[in-house]
Amino acid sequence: MFFKHFLSIFYFVAFFADWSNAARLGSYRVRRVTVSGISAGGAMANQLHVALSGTISGSGIIAGPPYYCAGGSLIGATTYCMTNMFLSPNVATAISKANSYASSGLIDSLSNLRDQRVYIFSGSSDYVVRSNVVKKNEDFFKNYMNSNNIKSNYGLAAGHAMITDFFGNSCSASSGNYINNCNYNQAYDLLQHLHPERTLQKPQPGASTTGTLVEFDQSEFASSPSTVSLDSAGYVYIPRQCETEECDLHISLHGCLQGKYKLGNVYAANTGYNQVADLNNFIILYPQAVNNFFSNPNGCFDWWGYTDANYSNKEGKQIKAIKAMIDRLKGF
Numbered sequence: 001m002f003f004k005h006f007l008s009i010f011y012f013v014a015f016f017a018d019w020s021n022a023a024r025l026g027s028y029r030v031r032r033v034t035v036s037g038i039s040a041g042g043a044m045a046n047q048l049h050v051a052l053s054g055t056i057s058g059s060g061i062i063a064g065p066p067y068y069c070a071g072g073s074l075i076g077a078t079t080y081c082m083t084n085m086f087l088s089p090n091v092a093t094a095i096s097k098a099n100s101y102a103s104s105g106l107i108d109s110l111s112n113l114r115d116q117r118v119y120i121f122s123g124s125s126d127y128v129v130r131s132n133v134v135k136k137n138e139d140f141f142k143n144y145m146n147s148n149n150i151k152s153n154y155g156l157a158a159g160h161a162m163i164t165d166f167f168g169n170s171c172s173a174s175s176g177n178y179i180n181n182c183n184y185n186q187a188y189d190l191l192q193h194l195h196p197e198r199t200l201q202k203p204q205p206g207a208s209t210t211g212t213l214v215e216f217d218q219s220e221f222a223s224s225p226s227t228v229s230l231d232s233a234g235y236v237y238i239p240r241q242c243e244t245e246e247c248d249l250h251i252s253l254h255g256c257l258q259g260k261y262k263l264g265n266v267y268a269a270n271t272g273y274n275q276v277a278d279l280n281n282f283i284i285l286y287p288q289a290v291n292n293f294f295s296n297p298n299g300c301f302d303w304w305g306y307t308d309a310n311y312s313n314k315e316g317k318q319i320k321a322i323k324a325m326i327d328r329l330k331g332f
């Protein structure tokens, strides 16, 4: 009796909370689309770029392993894709996988990458995903693009984190919310590199924002989001002028332990993208992964195959869902 009553209250609250908060993702006048992410989000960023290079024209990979590093193996993901003590990520395997996916149409044509751009970052105090793993992103992308199109930064004594100039832990930390203040505006530097056609204005550290951070319903983009480790809601930041003017779209992917289920909107509100967005007409999409007790306890985006073997190509469940969010934002 008590249990039944308790459950119905629970369902009522859950339904009401969902109904009251999560808006339908809107459509805007979107120009170019780029992506970035930290750690597992960095892995998802390179997967999205490689899989959807016809739609996404640049990626920022912060402290993340290279494309197809884990090759579908959780053991690979947690060993040679993180600390690289005895084995290295096998870039040749990743290149041949990408080439075969492209020839069977499971990813967009790799020739799109030729004139596109990549930003790669690893802090020299990062002992979670070591710099020599992250640097392998260069070897992968150099196979498809001019090395001038790749900007790398391995010189900051930063821990495993998204870096800002106004918010977060001490620069060398690798814990908590995994956002560190190193007096470096990574969001700005990354977006400027991915947009050579524009001269972006750099915000003052900690400038207040003037747009709206919207919690939107993710469930319409994956039929049963929790079964593919997507949260029922994500975040999108809309600067006021993007309601009417043309804006570029940037997708920012959180790392493990940084999703809404764990941090609420801390990542979406404090990683510095929104301030750059206000000054420079960017919409910022923050898709949200959720934890699963058995397959994904830390709420990481899928870069080792816990959804299925297509996790790193266009048939991947999370990649499909994020593509559908891009299409909605573009008004397709």
Ligand SMILES: *[C@@H]1O[C@H](CO)[C@@H](O)[C@H](O)[C@H]1NC(C)=O
Pocket (backbone or CB within 6 Å): 308, 309, 310, 315
């Ligand atoms: C991967 O996608 C291909 C092409 O749609 C499909 O034939 C195959 O069954 C998929 N594999 C898995 C494990 O879902």
